[in-house]
Amino acid sequence: xxxxxxxxxxxxxxxxxxxxxxxxxxxxxxxxxxxxxxxxxxxxxxxxxxxxxxxxxxxxxxxxxxxxxxxxxxxxxxxxxxxxxxxxxxxxxxxxxxxxxx
Amino acid sequence: xxxxxxxxxxxxxxxxxxxxxxxxxxxxxxxxxxxxxxxxxxxxxxxxxxxxxxxxxxxxxxxxxxxxxxxxxxxxxxxxxxxxxxxxxxxxxxxxxxxxxxxxxxxxxxxxxxxxxxxxxxxxxxxxxxxxxxxxxxxxxxxxxxxxxxxxxxxxxxxxxxxxxxxxxxxxxxxxxxxxxxxxxxxxxxxxxxxxxxxxxxxxxxxxxxxxxxxxxxxxxxxxxxxxxxxxxxxxxxxxxxxxxxxxxxxxxxxxxxxxxxxxxxxxxxxxxxxxxxxxxxxxxxxxxxxxxxxxxxxxxxxxxxxxxxxxxxxxxxxxxxxxxxxxxxxxxxxxxxxxxxxxxxxxxxxxxxxxxxxxxxxxxxxxxxxxxxxxxxxxxxxxxxxxxxxxxxxxxxxxxxxxxxxxxxxxxxxxxxxxxxxxxxxxxxxxxxxxxxxxxxxxxxxxxxxxxxx
Numbered sequence: 001x002x003x004x005x006x007x008x009x010x011x012x013x014x015x016x017x018x019x020x021x022x023x024x025x026x027x028x029x030x031x032x033x034x035x036x037x038x039x040x041x042x043x044x045x046x047x048x049x050x051x052x053x054x055x056x057x058x059x060x061x062x063x064x065x066x067x068x069x070x071x072x073x074x075x076x077x078x079x080x081x082x083x084x085x086x087x088x089x090x091x092x093x094x095x096x097x098x099x100x101x102x
Numbered sequence: 103x104x105x106x107x108x109x110x111x112x113x114x115x116x117x118x119x120x121x122x123x124x125x126x127x128x129x130x131x132x133x134x135x136x137x138x139x140x141x142x143x144x145x146x147x148x149x150x151x152x153x154x155x156x157x158x159x160x161x162x163x164x165x166x167x168x169x170x171x172x173x174x175x176x177x178x179x180x181x182x183x184x185x186x187x188x189x190x191x192x193x194x195x196x197x198x199x200x201x202x203x204x205x206x207x208x209x210x211x212x213x214x215x216x217x218x219x220x221x222x223x224x225x226x227x228x229x230x231x232x233x234x235x236x237x238x239x240x241x242x243x244x245x246x247x248x249x250x251x252x253x254x255x256x257x258x259x260x261x262x263x264x265x266x267x268x269x270x271x272x273x274x275x276x277x278x279x280x281x282x283x284x285x286x287x288x289x290x291x292x293x294x295x296x297x298x299x300x301x302x303x304x305x306x307x308x309x310x311x312x313x314x315x316x317x318x319x320x321x322x323x324x325x326x327x328x329x330x331x332x333x334x335x336x337x338x339x340x341x342x343x344x345x346x347x348x349x350x351x352x353x354x355x356x357x358x359x360x361x362x363x364x365x366x367x368x369x370x371x372x373x374x375x376x377x378x379x380x381x382x383x384x385x386x387x388x389x390x391x392x393x394x395x396x397x398x399x400x401x402x403x404x405x406x407x408x409x410x411x412x413x414x415x416x417x418x419x420x421x422x423x424x425x426x427x428x429x430x431x432x433x434x435x436x437x438x439x440x441x442x443x444x445x446x447x448x449x450x451x452x453x454x455x456x457x458x459x460x461x462x463x464x465x466x467x468x469x470x471x472x473x474x475x476x477x478x479x480x481x482x483x484x485x486x487x488x489x490x491x492x493x494x495x496x497x498x499x500x501x502x503x504x505x506x507x508x509x510x511x512x513x514x515x516x517x518x519x520x521x522x523x524x525x526x527x528x529x530x531x532x533x534x535x536x537x538x539x540x541x542x543x544x545x546x547x548x549x550x551x552x553x554x555x556x557x
Contacts, residue, residue, distance in 0.1 A: 010349070016356040018143055018534045019240050026349045051467045063358050065373060066348035072356040074240040076466045080146035081533050082406055082484050083454045085465045087146045092464060 005097035007032040013092035018079035021089045023071040033067040039101050047071050050095040106290050107133040110322040111169040113310025115140035116157030120165040124320040124337040136173050137285035139308045141184025150188035151253040151403035151532025167204045181275045181285045189279030190254045191220040197276050205557030212274045215267035218550045219256045219278030223249040234541040241537040255402035260364030263549040264288035282308035297390035299331045301368040306350050313350040314340045334382040344375035347383045366392040402536035409528040410491040412481040414517040420509040435501035452484040495525035
């Protein structure tokens with residue numbers, strides 16, 4: 001088992017406009033990318049569990065031409081609403097870092 | 103025309119990343135235009151609501167001066183989009199004024215077209231009544247009265263107004279709110295180059311050197327032909343790789359393949375990325391599908407109220423392990439005092455406690471439950487006036503300071519305050535109130551052009 005953070009070159013979260021939060025998992029090494037992709041570990045269901053959110057709001061993309069994975073969800077609090085704790089949405093990536101990949 | 107060449111001078115005009123030496127190197131390739139995005143919603147709704155810019159005037163002048171002088175020497179146009187952060191009319195005029203100051207100091211004349219993109223409440227209400235305003239997903243709920251409450255609403259222009267300005271002979275286009283990619287796609291599409299690659303060029307160039315393996319100070323240069331796009335940086339230690347360019351197509355988009363614009367959708371599903379040399383990437387097979395209906399994305403901000411902030415820290419482990427119940431006791435005391443002293447109901451104000459160290463950063467998305475050594479506590483009090491927010495903060499001070507926990511008997515101080523006086527007045531607070539598109543009656547009616555000679 002290896003933590004996803006040790007295989008990916010970048011695991012980031014970011015606003016995709018003020019209403020959507022998006023998560024990118026990117027690789028430089030094609031073998032590592034394929035290992036993660038073919039493990040089947042990454043899924044909408046996994047994301048919903050990691051982030052305590054309903055599975056039907058999660059979008060998941062596997063992108064061979066960019067060697068990356070993307071998750072997107074509606075922002076739990078729209079950007080800049082009173083109470084929004086992360087204006088750029090940039091510090092929401094941590095739970096993905098410790099996903100175990102066989 | 104066999105090929106068109108262009109330069110992104112900066113990923114954010116005023117950010118100070120324009121490098122004159124790198125721009126000179128790119129200018130040696132004889133580009134046909136330079137474009138720069140100057141705005142963002144990424145920092146929040148404040149700039150759109152208040153009209154304040156993210157960068158000081160001196161910073162925008164510094165970046166624009168390098169770009170405008172180089173373009174003037176080469177005799178090529180410059181396009182600036184989302185001028186002054188949010189692209190409201192006053193911010194467009196502010197950038198025109200800065201450009202005028204530069205032109206006057208350099209003793210050159212510049213044929214300039216300003217494009218205003220702010221939308222009036224009366225116009226928007228007319229569209230709303232005609233069912234010409236449609237929600238995107240997700241969107242805040244709206245009604246007609248919203249348009250009278252908004253501080254500012256802008257429409258995001260596509261390539262069409264920019265093309266009109268260029269066709270009119272503008273040497274400098276200072277655009278209001280604008281699709282970042284449109285700044286780069288406008289001229290290539292006008293000259294008959296493939297739309298998919300032209301929009302894709304914009305998508306990967308608009309953030310400047312962020313498309314590189316490691317971002318830094320420099321510029322991005324592109325060469326577009328009928329069937330391929332070449333992209334590379336100029337600047338110290340910068341390079342584009344197939345992975346860095348492909349990955350940047352992901353950046354800040356909910357969908358990695360489909361990117362919606364006014365006139366249609368850029369489709370990157372079949373795009374290919376290959377290395378040409380150490381610095382340059384070749385892109386092919388990007389598509390563009392025209393939309394049946396021309397739409398203009400709306401961005402709006404409305405005033406929520408005024409905030410006063412309290413900052414403090416908690417170190418005592420007894421308080422930390424009781425934090426969740428303790429903070430509820432604090433909240434109840436403040437609500438009671440607000441009712442007794444200020445005659446306010448809980449719906450008249452908001453108390454937002456952000457417990458740094460506990461779950462302040464991820465909020466509802468946090469699943470980790472362990473307790474920290476310290477908690478940094480920020481209380482944001484929001485009310486209808488600044489005076490009221492501050493009064494609420496003032497009556498919050500004692501409950502935060504002396505709300506007991508079962509473990510200790512006698513008087514104990516529960517929080518380490520950082521400031522005297524404790525409350526910090528933060529000013530007006532805005533919210534984004536629209537994630538909608540407008541369907542204008544004509545493509546032109548939302549964007550007003552004004553041509554002038556500056557210098």
